[in-house]
Amino acid sequence: MKAGVVGLRLDVEDLACNRGERRIFSGVSFSLAAGGALIVTGRNGAGKSTLLDLLAGRLHPAGGRIALSGAGDRTLPECLHYVGHRDALKSALTARENLDFARNFLGDPVLKAQEALEVVGLAHAAGLPVAYLSAGQRRRIALARLLVANRPLWLLDEPTSALDTASQATLLRLMEEHRDRGGLVIATTHAPLALRDAKEVRIERARTVLAEDAP
Structure with missing residues (x-):
């Protein structure tokens, strides 16, 4: 397997999203360096999948900044894998x-x-x-x-959905191996996701959220 991009870094500052006239969330800020992981939690409908859509360039933010550095001449969309709720097969x-x-x-x-x-x-x-x-x-x-x-950047929306215990263990191993090569992982989840030294963002509808180290 190839290594991730050396020196890759993703910075998100004060990100906000609207749907029509309605504010979905605001104040999302976090930074991930090579090998980093972020777990995104929150209730159904809070905006977890919407955050991934913003990062993937599928939606435009109502405010804030998304910046990728260390990727050479590759754009953010050219650096990411996106696995959503639908398997897209x-x-x-x-x-x-x-x-x-x-x-x-x-x-x-x-x-x-x-x-x-x-x-x-x-x-x-x-x-x-x-x-x-x-x-x-x-x-x-x-x-x-x-x-x-x-x-190098994996965006995973509820990646353990429909997986049995053995398959969840395989996925966790693949995510950690990807990080060991310098890749980044951002995953939404309702279930515990035991990524080592991961940061966590909890999204509350229309409220500021913070990134912190997961316990």
């Missing part, structure tokens, strides 16, 4: 075909599709259409996209 394609497409589209390839499927325990399902697979298997394929292309 093509149901008619096989597991291998979905990962081959992601590998070719994203560029800077790392593992081959079959190798990534082996890591997540789905080598036996490589030739099956995704439509035939369970929710947990589809989730593992979506997470396997993290392994086929080198992107």
Whole structure:
């Protein structure tokens, strides 16, 4: 696996988001250096997924600043993997075909599709259409996209959703290995996520939130 970008740093200052005339949240500030992790918590509808959408460039902030440094000439979208609530897989394609497409589209390839499927325990399902697979298997394929292309910033929205205990342990190991290579991880979660030395942001609707070290 390739290393993350040496010296990568993400700084978010006083970020705010509106939907129409309604303020979703404000005052989100945090900094992550290479190898850092941030856990985003909060009630349903508070804006956890919205924060990831802002970081991914899918939404424009109502205020504040998002700055990435140490990535050379790569823009923020070119540096990130995004795994959302929806697995974003093509149901008619096989597991291998979905990962081959992601590998070719994203560029800077790392593992081959079959190798990534082996890591997540789905080598036996490589030739099956995704439509035939369970929710947990589809989730593992979506997470396997993290392994086929080198992107130093991982944005993960409820990444343990639909995963069994063994698959959650595999995901945690992959996140920590990614951090060891200098990558960044930002994950929303309702369940405990035991990332070492992680910072935490708790989003309360329309209120200021703070980043701090997780207990």
